[in-house]
Amino acid sequence: MNTRLVHEFRFEAAHRLPKVPRGHRCERLHGHSFRVEIAIEGRVREETGWVIDFYDLEKAWAPLHEKLDHHYLNEVPGLENPTSEIIAHWIWEQLTPSLPGLCRVTVFETCEARCEYEGG
Ligand SMILES: Nc1nc2c(c(=O)[nH]1)N=C([C@H](O)[C@H](O)COP(=O)(O)OP(=O)(O)OP(=O)(O)O)CN2
Numbered sequence: 001m002n003t004r005l006v007h008e009f010r011f012e013a014a015h016r017l018p019k020v021p022r023g024h025r026c027e028r029l030h031g032h033s034f035r036v037e038i039a040i041e042g043r044v045r046e047e048t049g050w051v052i053d054f055y056d057l058e059k060a061w062a063p064l065h066e067k068l069d070h071h072y073l074n075e076v077p078g079l080e081n082p083t084s085e086i087i088a089h090w091i092w093e094q095l096t097p098s099l100p101g102l103c104r105v106t107v108f109e110t111c112e113a114r115c116e117y118e119g120g
């Protein structure tokens with residue numbers, strides 16, 4: 001039984017976008033309450049009844065929360081240009097070694113706008 005699990009996480013952070021056109025408001029320092037969804041796909045194991053333990057997802061996320069929450073994202077290595085796209089890719093790269101079945105990272109910068117990254 002192939003199944004998808006999704007866990008939501010949140011972090012608060014400041015950023016500015018250094019590559020936007022001159023005069024773009026996102027060039028200035030500002031902050032967001034970022035929301036992140038991590039999706040894992042896999043087979044439901046007969047022994048456990050789950051794909052993976054949600055707790056294991058929380059454990060995988062914890063070091064990323066340490067790096068991102070209440071930080072200035074532009075100072076985090078790899079996030080010098082912290083668009084939603086680059087943040088989603090960065091999260092994927094951090095998580096993929098420890099989360100087999102990772103199939104999507106979604107970053108919501110605002111309630112209305114999100115970036116979905118599915119690898120590749
Ligand atoms: N493709 C992308 N476009 C934009 C990104 C991005 O990461 N990828 N980022 C931004 C800014 O970070 C901006 O702060 C995003 O907020 P915005 O969409 O402007 O919405 P706000 O809630 O801040 O403002 P409203 O007045 O509510 O629209 C811009 N573009």
Ligand SMILES: [Zn+2]
Pocket residue numbers: 015026030031032109
């Ligand atoms: Zn922003």
